[in-house]
Amino acid sequence: MSTPWDDYEDVPSRLTDPVDPTRDHIIGPPQPRVTLVEYGDYQCPFCGQAHQVVAELLQTVGDSVQYVFRHFPLTTVHPHAEGAAEAAEAAGAQGRFWPMHDTLFTNQRALAGPHLLTYAQALGLDEPRFVRDLRERVHAPRVRSDFLGGVRSGVNGTPTFFIDGVRHDGSFDYDVLLAAVQQAMSVGAAEPSGGRHMQSRWSS
């Protein structure tokens, strides 16, 4: 008898939620050769390191790579991670996700409420709206939805990267991550359909 069981034994960890331009925060070309999805936490020091690595990487291969950041706050060990993620979304609601994202990673040790407000001011956000979004937890469902999508995709800590939808289990050192991205590029080049097609196949 066939059960749902049969389908999932020893399946490699793959992204269950494909990149969605109507929802995701994306840097890079609309028709990339490779997609790089990161699940991260603003208070996680390793994610802070990864943020610099990604910035360097995009300087090198940014023309070909679409980078997506999704939230994976581990709130019990990082008490400010959830608030920071919601602040990034609140900034995103005003079209300023990436500037807030960079600010949060640059100031990982100062992510309490008053700090977040300072950053919103510095970015010229509509302050009452930003405060209301945070107070009413308007973006909490979005952050949770990112988190659960990550859990179901096999995110086991932060940061976790997916390259063309497959979990990258190597380190996120610049050289290692760049090599993995370039490897995916060469695979994509060999197949006319490219990375996006493969991702949609895997996402089913």
Added chain:
Amino acid sequence: MTSNPAIPRGVQAPEFSLPSTPDQRVALSDFRGRPVVLAFYPADWSPVCSDQMVLYHEVLPELRRYDAELLGISVDGVWCHLAFSHDRKLGYPLLSDFEPKGQVARAYNVYRDAEGISERALFVIDRRGVVDWSYVSPVGVNPGADGVLRALESLSQRDRVTA
């Protein structure tokens, strides 16, 4: 180094009763009628950002949607568990497989004799106390929670079919 083969699907899960605090014990049969997730792990106090037990705490609301109970098990002593659980603010019991050391891990065939710790192993046990899914993670790899969630989902779908 290879991992042990955990006891497989379809086998009655070995009963146990282990301390969860200095004055409380938890038995597997306490949860008969509900799915149980057993998470064997090597030791308390592994590095924070990739910590499996912290991740599982965050996933607890999803496990509850399947009416599942989560139990962490390691060979650490009760006081160690208490300090760890308090530090990481874990909302589920950590059981102490401390004396006789690793007895429950042995019963599930996930004890590593050479190191004196258990594997990083997961079991999803159904409402009747039968193992429905088991998985032993490679040494040092946090298995995440996707396998557990898929197993619980599969269980609940089959429950609905047979209900």
